Amino acid sequence: MYEHEDPRRGEHQDWGTLIFNYGRNEVRNFLVANALYWLDEFHIDGLRVDAVASMLYLDYSRKHGEWLPNQYGGRENIEAIAFLREMNTEVHGRFPGVLTIAEESTAWPAVSRPVELGGLGFSMKWNMGWMNDSLAYIEKEPVYRKYQHNQLTFSQMYAWTENFVLPLSHDEVVHMKKSLLDKMPGDVWQRFANLRLFYAWHYAHPGKKLLYMGSEFGQWNEWKESGELDWALLDFPAHDSIRGLLRDLNRLYVNDPALHEYDFDPRGFRWIDCHDADQSVLSFVRQGQAPEACVVALFNFTPVPRRGYRIGVPSAAAWKEILNTDSIYYGGSNLGNGQLLTPQPQPWMGFEQSMEVTLPPLAAIFLKPC
Numbered sequence: 001m002y003e004h005e006d007p008r009r010g011e012h013q014d015w016g017t018l019i020f021n022y023g024r025n026e027v028r029n030f031l032v033a034n035a036l037y038w039l040d041e042f043h044i045d046g047l048r049v050d051a052v053a054s055m056l057y058l059d060y061s062r063k064h065g066e067w068l069p070n071q072y073g074g075r076e077n078i079e080a081i082a083f084l085r086e087m088n089t090e091v092h093g094r095f096p097g098v099l100t101i102a103e104e105s106t107a108w109p110a111v112s113r114p115v116e117l118g119g120l121g122f123s124m125k126w127n128m129g130w131m132n133d134s135l136a137y138i139e140k141e142p143v144y145r146k147y148q149h150n151q152l153t154f155s156q157m158y159a160w161t162e163n164f165v166l167p168l169s170h171d172e173v174v175h176m177k178k179s180l181l182d183k184m185p186g187d188v189w190q191r192f193a194n195l196r197l198f199y200a201w202h203y204a205h206p207g208k209k210l211l212y213m214g215s216e217f218g219q220w221n222e223w224k225e226s227g228e229l230d231w232a233l234l235d236f237p238a239h240d241s242i243r244g245l246l247r248d249l250n251r252l253y254v255n256d257p258a259l260h261e262y263d264f265d266p267r268g269f270r271w272i273d274c275h276d277a278d279q280s281v282l283s284f285v286r287q288g289q290a291p292e293a294c295v296v297a298l299f300n301f302t303p304v305p306r307r308g309y310r311i312g313v314p315s316a317a318a319w320k321e322i323l324n325t326d327s328i329y330y331g332g333s334n335l336g337n338g339q340l341l342t343p344q345p346q347p348w349m350g351f352e353q354s355m356e357v358t359l360p361p362l363a364a365i366f367l368k369p370c
Contacts, residue, residue, distance in 0.1 A: 002018075002020055002021060002024075002027050002030070003018040003019055003020060003021055004019060004021045006068065008062075008066060008067050008068050009021075009058070009067075009068055012054060012060075012061070013061060013062065013066075014061050021079070022055075022077070022079035022080045022082065022083040023079040028082075028083050028086060031083065031087065032083075032086060032087050032090050035047055035087055035090070035091055036090060036091065036094060036095075039091065039094075039095045039098055040094075040095075044098075045098065045099060046098050046099030046100060046101060046123070047091065047098075047099075047100050047101070048100075048101045048102075048103060049084075049100070049101070049102050049103065049122075050103050051103060051105075052084070052102045052103060052104040052108075052111070053104055053105050053106045053108070055077060055080040055084070056076065056077055056080060056081065056104070056106075056108055057075050057076065057077065057106075058070060058075050058076070058077050059075045081120070084120050084121065084122075085115045085120060085121050087100075087121075088100050088115060088120065088121030088122060089115050089121060092121065092123075099123040099124065100121070100122045100123050100124075101122060101123060101124045101125070101126065101165060102120065102122040102124070102125045102126065103126045103128075103167075104125055104126065104128075105126075105128045108120075109161075110162075111125045111162055112124050112125045112162045112163040112164075113162075122163075123163065124162075124163045124164065124165045124208060125162040125163065125164055125165065126164070126165050126167045126169075126210075127155070127159075127162075127164035127165060127166050127167065127207055128167070129154075129155060129158065130155045130164070130166055130205065130207070131166065131167050131168065131172065133151040133152065133154060133155065134151070134152065134155075134198070134201065134202075135172065135183065136148070136151055137151040137152055137301075138183070138184065138194060138197075138198045138201075138301075139183050139184070139185065140185065141185045141186070142185070142186075142280065142301060142302045142303055142362070143302075145280045145301050145302070146277045146278055146279075146280050147277075149277035149280065152201075152282060153274045153282070155205070156269070156271070156274075159206050159207070159266075159269070160206075160264070160265070160266045163208075163263075163264045164206075164207040164208070164264070165207060165208045165209075165210050166202055166205060166207040166208065166209055166210060167210045168180065168202065168210060168211050168212060168215060169210055169212050170212050170223060172212070173212060173214070173215065173222050173223045174222055174223055175222075176222070177222070178222065179214065179215070179218075179219050179220055179221060179222055179223070180195060180198070180215050180218070181195050181215075181218040181219065181220055181242075182220055182221075182222075184198075186303075188238075189331075190303060190362060192218065192238050192241075192242065192331055193303075193325075193326070193332065193361070193362035193363065194362055195218055195242065196242065196245055196325035196326075196330055196331075196332070196362075196363065196364075197299065197300075197301065197325055197362050197363055197364050199211075199242075199245060199246065199249060199325075200249070200297070200299070200323070200325050200363075200364030200366070201299060201364065203249045203252075203253055203259065204259070204284075204286060204295075204297040204299075204364070204366070206262070206263050206264070206268060206269050206286075207263055207264075208263060209253070211246070213229060214229045214230070216242070216243055216246045217233055217234055217239045217240065217242050217243040217246075218233070218238070218239050218242040219233060219239075220233070237331065238331050241329065241330045241331040242330070242331075244329060244330060245325060245330045248323060249323070252322065252323060252366070256288075256293070256295060256322075256368075257288035257289065257290065257293045258286045258287055258288040258293045258294050258295040258368075259286050259288075259295060261288040261289050261293070262286075262287060262288065262289070267287060268286060268287050268288070269284060269285070269286060269287070270284060270285045270287065270314075271283075271284050271285075272284055272285060272296065272298075272311050272312055272313075272349055272351070273311065273312075273349050279300075279302065279304075279306065280300070280301040280302045281298065281299065281300050281301070281302075281306065281309070281359065282298070282299045282301075283296065283297065283298040283299070283311050284296075284297055285297075285313075285314055287314075292315075292369065294314055294315065294368070294369065295322070295366055295367065295368050296311070296313060296314075296319070296366070296367040296368075297364060297365075297366050297367075298311065298357065298359060298364065298365050298367070299363075299364045300359040300360065300361065300362065300363055300364070301362070302361065302362070303361040303362050304361060305335055305358070305359065305360060305361050306358070306359040307358045307359075308356045308358075309356060309357050309358070309359050310348055310354050310355070310356050310357075311348065311349065311354060311355065311357060312347070312348035312349035312350060312351025312352075312353070312354045313343050313351055313353060313354060313355060313367075313369075314351060315343070315353075315369040316343050316345075316352075316353045317343075317369040317370055318340040318341065318342050318343075318369070318370045319340065319341040319342075319343070319355065319367045319368065319369050319370065320337075320340055320341070320367065320368060320369075320370055321336055321337040321338070321341075321365055321366070321367055322366050322367065322368045323364075323365065323366040324336040324337075324360065324363065324364075324365045324366075325360075325363045325364045325365075326360030326361065326362075326363035326365075332360065332363060333360060333361065335358060335360040335361070335363075336358060336360055336365060337357055337358050337365065337367075340370065341355050341356075341357060341367065342355065343355040
């Protein structure tokens with residue numbers, strides 16, 4: 001009743017599941033009513049639509065001759081596009097403020113743009129490119145990271161094409177992919193340091209944040225749907241320190257406008273130096289709406305401490321360190337910038353003033369003008 005009769009339209013070969021016939025009114029009504037039911041009866045905050053690409057393309061995961069084109073001879077599923085637009089229109093019209101999020105793995109345009117502007121109408125889209133590139137980078141031994149520097153910088157080539165979510169989801173910690181902590185290279189101390197550094201990268205990068213349960217305290221085991229999380233790990237200081245860092249990152253993200261106001265706007269981001277591949281260091285500015293709302297984020301992806309590292313800064317005011325993932329409170333070596341940092345009128349990297357900072361090993365620091 002609900003799927004296509006022809007298997008070239010009606011069956012996902014990868015998953016052994018059937019495909020809804022979105023061209024039928026009763027099917028669309030059933031699906032839209034289902035979405036509205038969860039929002040109306042259970043007051044959930046939003047809906048995430050899985051594998052949107054499999055809906056949008058008639059030739060998804062199919063070889064030549066195994067799919068049927070649309071009436072115009074194309075590969076786009078016109079009925080599915082119309083359904084997604086109808087679903088988003090109804091959801092946002094009836095429940096303002098609710099989020100709809102698309103897990104869409106291709107470059108389909110305007111996924112998170114309004115329907116009236118030709119988009120699909122989702123609030124946000126998963127940034128699969130950021131996730132794959134960032135994980136591939138952080139899993140490498142630090143000595144090799146300078147050769148893959150572009151895996152971290154490339155995301156800025158498309159960061160503003162959609163309203164992106166940065167997903168560290170269930171998909172990254174199941175099916176023998178290892179937990180986030182277990183993905184990290186090095187000895188135990190370096191694994192925890194790399195994970196802290198990675199979380200700081202996650203929170204400083206433009207885009208909304210998604211972290212899956214168990215990752216907030218550095219679970220060693222993969223997530224299992226058949227059992228509870230390894231809560232006993234919180235009795236160990238190293239794991240409780242990861243929880244403490246995530247608590248502080250959450251608080252900082254909420255309270256500092258520079259880290260969230262322009263998550264979807266290029267005005268909220270400016271590179272300081274994206275070219276220091278030899279030292280595997282990145283630095284950039286996150287900017288809020290007010291001129292004084294800015295945060296400088298620096299990342300040292302090697303275990304080598306770097307003292308006297310010069311960066312350009314957008315303000316001549318004194319700067320203070322507001323977060324350091326190498327802090328003793330998070331299980332680090334406690335190297336950092338305990339004193340106020342005063343810029344000098346020395347042009348650097350396109351800024352009129354610059355200053356020297358200390359970069360701890362395998363760590364990130366956030367700086368803010370006083």
